[in-house]
Amino acid sequence: MILSNKKGFGLIELMISILVASIIVAGLYQMLTSSMLNFGISSATGRSGKSARQVDNLVNNLIFQAGHMNYRRYAEKAKFMAESSAFSSNTFFSNTYAWRRDVFIHGGSLFNGNNSIKFRFFGSSLRDDVRDDNGNTVANGYTFDCRGISVPDTVELEMLIFVNNNGLVCAQHALQGDAATWDIPVGTPQVIDGSIVSMRILYGTTRTGEGDAYFTAESVGDFWPFINLVKYSFVTSQETGQNVIKAQNTNNGRVELTLFDQNEISPSGPCPSDAFFNKSTMNYTGSRVCVNNPVSNDNMGIYVVPNDRTTRMHRIISGTVPLFNGSNFE
Numbered sequence: 001m002i003l004s005n006k007k008g009f010g011l012i013e014l015m016i017s018i019l020v021a022s023i024i025v026a027g028l029y030q031m032l033t034s035s036m037l038n039f040g041i042s043s044a045t046g047r048s049g050k051s052a053r054q055v056d057n058l059v060n061n062l063i064f065q066a067g068h069m070n071y072r073r074y075a076e077k078a079k080f081m082a083e084s085s086a087f088s089s090n091t092f093f094s095n096t097y098a099w100r101r102d103v104f105i106h107g108g109s110l111f112n113g114n115n116s117i118k119f120r121f122f123g124s125s126l127r128d129d130v131r132d133d134n135g136n137t138v139a140n141g142y143t144f145d146c147r148g149i150s151v152p153d154t155v156e157l158e159m160l161i162f163v164n165n166n167g168l169v170c171a172q173h174a175l176q177g178d179a180a181t182w183d184i185p186v187g188t189p190q191v192i193d194g195s196i197v198s199m200r201i202l203y204g205t206t207r208t209g210e211g212d213a214y215f216t217a218e219s220v221g222d223f224w225p226f227i228n229l230v231k232y233s234f235v236t237s238q239e240t241g242q243n244v245i246k247a248q249n250t251n252n253g254r255v256e257l258t259l260f261d262q263n264e265i266s267p268s269g270p271c272p273s274d275a276f277f278n279k280s281t282m283n284y285t286g287s288r289v290c291v292n293n294p295v296s297n298d299n300m301g302i303y304v305v306p307n308d309r310t311t312r313m314h315r316i317i318s319g320t321v322p323l324f325n326g327s328n329f330e
Contacts, residue, residue, distance in 0.1 A: 107217025123151030204229030
């Protein structure tokens with residue numbers, strides 16, 4: 001009797017092979033998704049850092065110009081005057097506001113959960129007798145408009161910074177000077193940074209009789225001529241580009257970020273219980289990010305929010321700008 005030997009896998013060997021292969025594939029998939037997520041987060045971190053540096057530097061420099069004038073021109077015609085503003089009737093400000101002679105900065109009401117700020121300044125020239133071939137004053141690069149163009153000292157610009165669907169944007173109007181050259185309408189503003197989704201502004205003064213004090217725009221009241229410090233805070237939002245995280249508790253698959261101050265009574269009171277993002281558990285429980293003090297450097301950091309199966313990274317940018325209340329002469 002001739003016995004034949006079996007060749008190939010038996011049922012048990014086949015099941016073991018399938019199990020081992022499944023474990024290997026699962027491990028490789030986990031490594032792949034982790035690598036994709038880490039790469040996306042690293043990329044978003046780099047973009048977020050770039051936006052933070054750019055926005056902090058540019059906004060600080062622009063707001064610092066508030067109240068600037070060339071004292072050599074002061075005795076002639078380059079004086080701050082009471083002005084009606086082309087921006088005063090738009091939706092970014094709660095009431096019609098005309099510039100008083102002693103006011104160079106003014107805050108707006110909330111727009112889509114964000115603040116807006118406007119200020120005015122004269123351009124700059126090195127000397128009054130520095131002229132171009134047409135006899136016009138030559139700007140020396142000390143003051144700039146929304147586009148980074150040097151502004152001559154005969155031009156008084158009113159500048160408006162706000163957040164819309166395009167990000168952080170800037171508009172401007174020539175209160176004195178050629179409007180055709182300098183005007184940037186509110187409807188078609190200059191984009192500063194497209195990743196900014198929220199902006200908050202506080203205004204500081206020492207003239208309250210209670211030492212240093214900070215106000216929202218709605219609370220400044222009669223102290224606008226005495227504002228000498230501006231605190232700002234922005235939130236950047238960057239996609240990591242990886243669809244590997246399931247969204248939790250999102251607003252119809254979308255997260256809309258608004259920066260609120262927990263200690264601020266107006267406009268919406270303390271942070272609601274559903275507006276907190278837990279950085280430890282990466283669990284987002286609401287459509288708003290609420291931190292204790294958004295204009296404090298203590299809250300600068302990175303926030304990763306699950307959003308419609310896409311991880312988004314958010315960073316808070318904070319800064320402070322000193323003002324000179326009209327004494328910011330060259």
